[in-house]
Amino acid sequence: MADLDRVRKWADALIRLHLDASVWSFGFDNAKTRAGLCNFTDRHISVSKYLAARYEDDEIHQVLLHEIAHALAGPRAGHGALWKRTADELGYDGKRTHDGSAANELAPWVGACPGGHAHHRFRKPLKPLSCGVCGRGFSRVNLIVWTKRNVS
Ligand SMILES: [Zn+2]
Ligand SMILES: [Zn+2]
Structure with missing residues (x-):
């Protein structure tokens, strides 16, 4: 650093x-x-x-x-x-x-959809989100799974 x-x-x-x-x-x-x-x-x-x-x-x-x-x-x-x-x-x-x-490097929440697209958020999303790259509008099929990482 x-x-x-x-x-x-x-x-x-x-x-x-x-x-x-x-x-x-x-x-x-x-x-x-x-x-x-x-x-x-x-x-x-x-x-x-x-x-x-x-x-x-x-x-x-x-x-x-x-x-x-x-x-x-x-x-x-x-x-x-x-x-x-x-x-x-x-x-x-x-x-x-x-x-x-x-910005993405500092975002503690990293999400992945079944298609493997990466998503970044500073706060944990309050409602389920689906991948906008995989498909328009909300769809359970493209649900993003979030994991928290440590960002120093
Ligand atoms: Zn520039
Ligand atoms: Zn996707």
């Missing part, structure tokens, strides 16, 4: 290297549903302290590169060709998306 002081040092170094350090800054935030954020209005890059603490060094470095690429490519680029090219040049491997999917 990554050490937050070290993450901050990398972030500051990356900002100095690639961006204008007099306008861009870095900080940690409390997000649980995504790993990193690039705020173009405040020129601020932030990383979830929860996810930073969970991720391996390599992984959090990739999150930083993902966000630095956003800062360089600009708000209109989205995850389009310009952003991809910029991220590539920075050394972002793009093996996984760092927007949103991170």
